[in-house]
Amino acid sequence: MKIVMFTDHFYPELGGIQDSVMLTARSLGARGHGVEIFAPRHPEADFRRGGHAFAEPDLGANVVIHRRMSWRVASSTQQSRAAVPSPASLLALLGRRRPDVIHSHSFFGLGLEALIAGRVLGVPVVGTNHTNVLAFGPYIPVPVERAADWVVGYYNRCDAITAPSRAVFAELGLQRLRHAPQIVSNPIDTQRFHPAAPGEQPRLLRAFGLAGPLIVYAGRLAAEKNIEAILHAMAILPDPPTLALAGHGAHEKALRQLAAELGIAHRVAFLGTLAPDRLAELLRAADLFVMMSTSETQSMASLQAMASGLPVVATDHGALAEFVTAATGQPADPLDPAAIASAIGQLLADPLARSQKAEAARALACRHSIDAVTDAWERLYQTMQPRSGLAWSTQS
16 A cells, blocks of 8 residues: 655654654555655754754655655644645645555644645545644644634544544544544554563663662653642652653753752652663663653553553543553542552552553553554555545556
């Protein structure tokens, strides 16, 4: 198959959407499919902010990346871009082998071009919503209700709608959607993210210069991630563990200040954004993972932690509640630091329960492996029917 992806969220920006698009494209390409990605052009500063070389990611010989002129948009990563809508992608696709499907990963900018290209060229469009719009009010220049209406209208113009969790569209109103959403997970690299080998954890703790027990958070340092609640929980614990924060974002200064005010700065390590292999090592050094974000549509970081054999203490509602249960971790009220502290303390004090939950967490994460998710996309793509549209060359 030939698959064309449109996304306003792509490398080098930090985020689960970006990782999901890259992992999926690489896996599809490895299976012999041709994949083209249309994504915003980023300045070198965005690569440096994430600790990347100023170069495209290597996604394999069958994956081609097209960069488009873009402008900066407000976000916690300070890396977000939106491409300028234009006919460029449509012109690039004309006169070439017909795509079998167009896959849109955003509902603005290049997402609009995905719809236009699908209509003009007669190619079915799959739309995936990765964003909990209602949680991003501070970054949206219009009222969130109007933004939600736009999102519903966008996906009602797609030929199929997907999301990585049921909660994504439940919050928008399932009854408003023309098609029933299909749940397709983000892919988790269960080969890279795996449990620590015997004796590996102490060695990795030393390598990071951290003391155990270790709790890890990974992701954007942003207000919507509710990291403050984790810091307040740390201050409540009678014998605070070490908390490692892996990621970057506009909220870092405020978090450092809060840690100092709470008297726990010496137990909080800001590690910056880590390369995937380094992040995997950090997770293998840890005892628990914590995610109190109320904006998740799945949380790849939490599933990566689960794949690494870590129980997860997570918010007890929204998408995270679909994955983090009493079997795989400990749900907690994200607005109640005392409840978060209690969940952390109970798990740290009970190695047997922690081991049982870790095993269940790993088993759940493996159901969302790259191969399993790629299988799901192949099945969905194969059900899509061509539209009527312009004729073009069958030359590759």
